[in-house]
Amino acid sequence: MSKPFNMELFLAGVLTGSHATRQRHLRQARVVQSEIAKRWQRETPWSWQRKHLVWFLEHYLATHSEPTQYYYLLTIRLIARRLGTSWIFNL
Incomplete structure (x- = not known):
């Protein structure tokens, strides 16, 4: 069994x-x-692609306030920074 x-x-x-x-970022992450x-059975950020995070921003958060x-x-920008990617996200 994995942790x-x-x-x-x-x-x-x-x-x-x-x-x-810090607690808000952790809760949201x-x-x-x-x-x-x-949605994609990708458990860790190391297995995520940019499209997964874009989906979250565009579809999951669509009904939430600005x-x-x-x-x-x-x-999400913090997660991308931690992954060491050059992904750009906008609303």
Whole structure:
């Protein structure tokens, strides 16, 4: 049996800001991870492609408010930075 993926450990190197901000990013990253795992059975960010994160922004967040979409965009940019990619995301 494998251990569940630790999102906190994954993002530890790129998380900055206040405690509340770090907790928000972690909570949102876990939601992103959960929804991508449900849709594509990709459990870890290392197996994600740009299209997975674009789907999350465009389809999953479509019914959410603009501020919510913006905060998730910030979290997704942190994930991309941690993956070491040059992916660009816009709303």
